[in-house]
Amino acid sequence: MAESRRKPGPRRPPTEREILDVALALLDAGGPAAASIRRIAAAVGVVPNAVYTYFPDRSAVERALVERLLGAVKGGGEGGWRAGVEALALDVRRRLVAHPGTVPLVIGDSMEGPEARRLRECVLELLAVSGLDPASAARGAYLLVVYVLGAIALEVAGVPHPGALPPEAQRIEARRAAFAGVPAKAFPRTAAAVGVMATWIGTEQYLWGLRRLLDGLEAEAKLH
Amino acid sequence: MAESRRKPGPRRPPTEREILDVALALLDAGGPAAASIRRIAAAVGVVPNAVYTYFPDRSAVERALVERLLGAVKGGGEGGWRAGVEALALDVRRRLVAHPGTVPLVIGDSMEGPEARRLRECVLELLAVSGLDPASAARGAYLLVVYVLGAIALEVAGVPHPGALPPEAQRIEARRAAFAGVPAKAFPRTAAAVGVMATWIGTEQYLWGLRRLLDGLEAEAKLH
DNA sequence: ACCTGAACACCGTTCAAGT
DNA sequence: ACCTGAACACCGTTCAAGT
Numbered sequence: 195m196a197e198s199r200r201k202p203g204p205r206r207p208p209t210e211r212e213i214l215d216v217a218l219a220l221l222d223a224g225g226p227a228a229a230s231i232r233r234i235a236a237a238v239g240v241v242p243n244a245v246y247t248y249f250p251d252r253s254a255v256e257r258a259l260v261e262r263l264l265g266a267v268k269g270g271g272e273g274g275w276r277a278g279v280e281a282l283a284l285d286v287r288r289r290l291v292a293h294p295g296t297v298p299l300v301i302g303d304s305m306e307g308p309e310a311r312r313l314r315e316c317v318l319e320l321l322a323v324s325g326l327d328p329a330s331a332a333r334g335a336y337l338l339v340v341y342v343l344g345a346i347a348l349e350v351a352g353v354p355h356p357g358a359l360p361p362e363a364q365r366i367e368a369r370r371a372a373f374a375g376v377p378a379k380a381f382p383r384t385a386a387a388v389g390v391m392a393t394w395i396g397t398e399q400y401l402w403g404l405r406r407l408l409d410g411l412e413a414e415a416k417l418h
Numbered sequence: 419m420a421e422s423r424r425k426p427g428p429r430r431p432p433t434e435r436e437i438l439d440v441a442l443a444l445l446d447a448g449g450p451a452a453a454s455i456r457r458i459a460a461a462v463g464v465v466p467n468a469v470y471t472y473f474p475d476r477s478a479v480e481r482a483l484v485e486r487l488l489g490a491v492k493g494g495g496e497g498g499w500r501a502g503v504e505a506l507a508l509d510v511r512r513r514l515v516a517h518p519g520t521v522p523l524v525i526g527d528s529m530e531g532p533e534a535r536r537l538r539e540c541v542l543e544l545l546a547v548s549g550l551d552p553a554s555a556a557r558g559a560y561l562l563v564v565y566v567l568g569a570i571a572l573e574v575a576g577v578p579h580p581g582a583l584p585p586e587a588q589r590i591e592a593r594r595a596a597f598a599g600v601p602a603k604a605f606p607r608t609a610a611a612v613g614v615m616a617t618w619i620g621t622e623q624y625l626w627g628l629r630r631l632l633d634g635l636e637a638e639a640k641l642h
Numbered sequence: 643a644c645c646t647g648a649a650c651a652c653c654g655t656t657c658a659a660g661t
Numbered sequence: 662a663c664c665t666g667a668a669c670a671c672c673g674t675t676c677a678a679g680t
Binding site for chain 2: 389
Binding site: 240241243244247248326 | 643644
């Protein structure tokens with residue numbers, strides 16, 4: 195029973211969807227380096243170059259993965275425009291943080307795929323009733339994208355190496371330990387703020403920052 | 419004269435500094451993939467594994483590169499805290515955008531190296547006189563880091579492939595052309611905002627976003 | 643259309659050995 | 662301390678060939 199090296203796995207032609215499934219699984223389990231064409235092929239039970247029947251190259255696989263992830267994001271229901279933006283931002287974070295290895299791919303994509311466009315349209319729609327003039331609304335939409343992706347990128351950047359992220363509480367505790375070593379002589383303000391800084395990667399900070407940003411946009415709208 | 423393949427180059431032991439110089443040059447010229455240990459070694463006139471005398475592995479080279487880049491950032495002189503933050507943010511952007519290939523490395527580093535700490539201390543120092551209570555100042559400092567790195571990451575993400583970034587005006591024009599194809603039927607708000615969106619990657623938008631964010635922080639400070 | 647086998651030009655890293 | 666030669670276990674991608 196020790197020799198079941200290859201899962202019985204799919205014997206007949208893999209689906210495109212199946213390829214993306216294993217790519218994501220490999221990314222989750224082993225980080226970016228593990229999601230190689232060769233490993234994807236092996237996991238799907240096929241010779242490496244067979245993958246090129248489905249995707250023209252590695253980056254096309256990555257783009258398809260990003261599309262699928264962003265496609266799952268659903269914007270948020272009731273409340274005013276601020277609540278809508280918050281719901282959307284929280285959903286994006288939840289989905290991307292669940293697959294840390296995809297975050298650099300999303301950013302590298304520059305938010306220019308079809309699903310990224312759909313999300314941008316959603317944000318523009320929300321900001322349309324914010325009181326911002328159209329140009330400022332457009333700028334505001336980009337500002338929100340920058341914030342959401344920047345916050346998520348920094349949140350997942352610290353992760354040991356690959357794999358799924360540990361629960362938030364645990365990651366915060368790890369940060370507290372890491373920051374505890376900051377020399378108070380050289381960095382007095384940093385040392386004084388260690389308690390708060392540990393929570394930087396949490397939901398609370400994410401929403402705090404988002405709200406300061408929305409405050410800034412709202413002030414701009416009232417100036418008109 | 420057609421066969422001068424290897425530059426006469428350094429014959430005697432390369433400096434650590436020299437290795438980083440060629441690493442950065444390769445990164446600028448050919449993107450992340452071009453800055454391989456093997457190519458760095460070749461450019462410096464040495465066999466690949468000789469590099470391991472200077473750096474334990476590839477990621478150590480990348481970290482050293484990030485340190486050198488961040489170490490060059492100088493915070494900004496006169497004016498109030500807002501002016502100081504803007505000066506710092508502009509300098510970070512100027513230096514990173516000059517070497518697009520390094521941006522993912524900076525983000526991957528999670529801003530946890532010594533020079534990153536120095537910059538964080540600078541920001542905390544600036545925010546100390548903003549009227550924000552210490553906890554909010556700490557949160558605000560992180561928000562600023564998120565914004566600066568997020569904006570820069572998105573700005574350099576769209577670049578064709580590798581190499582130095584074309585001038586800002588040229589990049590904006592390229593974006594205008596790219597966005598012109600957005601179908602107005604499916605994405606009415608996006609299509610309507612094309613003119614503004616083309617300028618998203620410019621200095622103007624960078625400062626606009628930063629200022630909305632500072633507005634948000636200032637409002638928070640006044641609430642106390 | 644979709645797969646295979648074989649190959650090309652690469653990687654990062656390690657080890658044993660030299661000076 | 663710093664370099665070399667040789668090797669290991671990988672990459673992405675292409676080509677010619679089969680069904």
